[in-house]
Amino acid sequence: MSHVGHMNEERIKQAKEILAKDDRVVPKFWQEKYRREAPRNWDLFYKRNTTNFFRDRHWTEREFEELARENCSNEKELKLLEVGCGVGNFIWPLLEAHPRLKIYACDFSPRAINFVRENEKYDERRCHAFVCDITSDQLVDTIEPQSIDLVSMIFVLSALPPEKMRDAVLNVCKVLRPGGKVMFRDYGQYDAAQLRFKPGHKLEDSLYVRQDGTMAYYFTVEYLRELFVGHAGLVELENEYVYRTVTNAKRNLSFDRVFVQARFQRPTQD
Template sequence: MNEAFVTRAQETLAKDTSTVPEFWQNKYRTEAAKNWDKFYNRNATNFFKDRHWTDREFEELRPGHTFSEQKPVLLEIGCGVGNFIWPVLKSNPDLKIFACDFSPRAVRYVQANENYSEDRCYAFVCDITKDRLADTIPPHSVDIVSAIFVFSALPPEKQAAAVANIVEILKPGGRILFRDYGMYDLAQLRFKSGHKLEDNLYVRQDGTLSYYFSTHRLQELFVEHGGLLELENDYTIKRLVNAKKNIDSERIFVQAKFQAPIDTEPIDLAFAGTRIADTSLTDQKPNTDMDTC
């Protein structure tokens, strides 16, 4: 991504100076789970495609990786109707998956799938911004946490609490695999006036939220607040071409890996400070030097 593109994107976003009224902002923020439940009521299992690409992007999901010396345990947060679960379970027969979502309807779709078996997959309802994962999963017992297009659905002020919640169940040396929408993504630039709640946070027509991340924001959440080690944290650009619709543009995502320290003390301290830190964390101005993407 070159400097000229970043400048044009910033100019486009700067034109939208209006924000959603406070009443509606509060409603969208507090009813995130409810709006996603309505989404799955309308779309059932037909909206998202299965994610067959995840083991190409994240080697940790492949059979024979270091974590496979013993049967690895994975937690998928924001599992939806299982589009991540089924391809990974098929390609990695040793994997055990916990899967959670704050939409009860989505979790029921996972449980009703013909491939669902609690021997290999246990799905449960959980709002990771307030429901303690360790009430269902033993602390420090999970090798891998996948966070694929899920944090963008959370209000920014609740994201730090979600990180601390995840960190509590992560093994020493365990990893978080993260992919989500990046700043200046095509979807962000296409929002019309009247959908912006704050910088980088928007509401879709159906009431669901969409946040667009900078790599700085990820570092703030997972390293500075969560006490994790940063293994990867960068922008990923995918070219989108559709001649029929005259589309030739770039999708911008953030992709990252974070690892829990081998010493569990920093993890315990990070979780202990959640009740204070989750309300004080603020999103600083993002780093716009994206030439290395």
């Protein structure tokens, strides 16, 4: 069950108490190592899991009106950039549903990009997958500035440390056309996954490292607004928490998944 709104006040109180108990921060040497080796750790993630970890994301059309069939069925070709494409779980349902959609897909894991290119659904006439670190100025090497209609950032920015997020957002905005939109979904503050981290996994407030060395950041809508509106100059169309209560009947447990979902638009006149 998913809904937009507010988490139960009692659960917020419990979440704050859990996070307050974790005052151990990963030593500086290891913090720097995890930041430096982020691309390598994600590449190893895809080596271990290949294409079996994530399911295809058929829900994106329902959550983002820009991807609804009626809005992608006109005669004009739409260009979409999928940032952090992984092995293509976002790409394949969209290519099938929207014959006039051209997708650029990037990831900083070479192994993930190889999986995309090797997929039988990969069509070079409609999809171009390439390795890219969006925190550096590499996007414009492949994509013409101000040429993309839609950018999707689905569970990708959370893999970066906060000090690199600003550069990533600015680089994405360079290829977004005036009037173009960013579609965003990622982990939200007090998500059950954040509360499950044991002491010793915290790099800084809201930023954690998993057992496999990959990082996870948990967003507030305020910080998201600061990144996309205050820093990048986009217009906020939507920016809210989405809650999903997950129940384990066998163990008689329920917990809250918390996400942030947002849409931002580049002004027609900068």
